[in-house]
Amino acid sequence: MRLMQNPRTDARPLYRERLAPSLRLLATVALAGPMVSLIFVPVGSTVALVIGGAVSAILVLGFIAMTPVVLVEGTVLRAGRAHIEAHHLGEPVALTGEEATHARGPGLPANGWHLIRGGIDGIVVVPNIDPDDPVETWTISSRTPDRLAAAIRAARP
Structure with a gap:
């Protein structure tokens, strides 16, 4: 018995594009992380760096994930x-x-x-x-x- 991997001829979209934000906008959004980390410097520099990095990563990934298709x-x-x-x-x-x-x-x-x-x-x-x-x-x-x-x-x- 032969199995076909993709029996439908129209299975793939004719066109698909994610309207992702520009690198300039992503870099601007990522700058929020260092600003947030300044708030946590009194707690500790390591904590501030971790929180700042996490905020930057979450914002950049959020902007990319929310882009329309x-x-x-x-x-x-x-x-x-x-x-x-x-x-x-x-x-x-x-x-x-x-x-x-x-x-x-x-x-x-x-x-x-x-x-x-x-x-x-x-x-x-x-x-x-x-x-x-x-x-x-x-x-x-x-x-x-x-x-x-x-x-x-x-x-x-």
């Missing part, structure tokens, strides 16, 4: 906590540079779903064509906006 799996787009069936989506537009800056700023629609992260230049704007949904567009940060746009196109019928 953008996922295109099957016919569903997930952006953080939100998800939408791909047949409700129009043609995605991948933007970088000045166009992405405009889309994140003055071009950002008020009644859209936004998953925007600082330090990530690329952005994908996808119109929502569902007439019953009040959300007009989905605006999603991505380090590889072309790949995300392609995955959304592939997920649509």
Whole structure:
């Protein structure tokens, strides 16, 4: 008897990206540890160092663990906590540079779903064509906006 390891052809997501914070932000967060350790110096320098190191590690790991994930799996787009069936989506537009800056700023629609992260230049704007949904567009940060746009196109019928 032959066993197949992965009988489903669509088992892997078309696209997956964790919008992790930049190294600069993680370094800034990690500086809270030395500040906390100063509070415990009167107790003892070893205790202060251990507590400061633990605070830094917990904060950095917490920031990484709480980062949103953008996922295109099957016919569903997930952006953080939100998800939408791909047949409700129009043609995605991948933007970088000045166009992405405009889309994140003055071009950002008020009644859209936004998953925007600082330090990530690329952005994908996808119109929502569902007439019953009040959300007009989905605006999603991505380090590889072309790949995300392609995955959304592939997920649509």
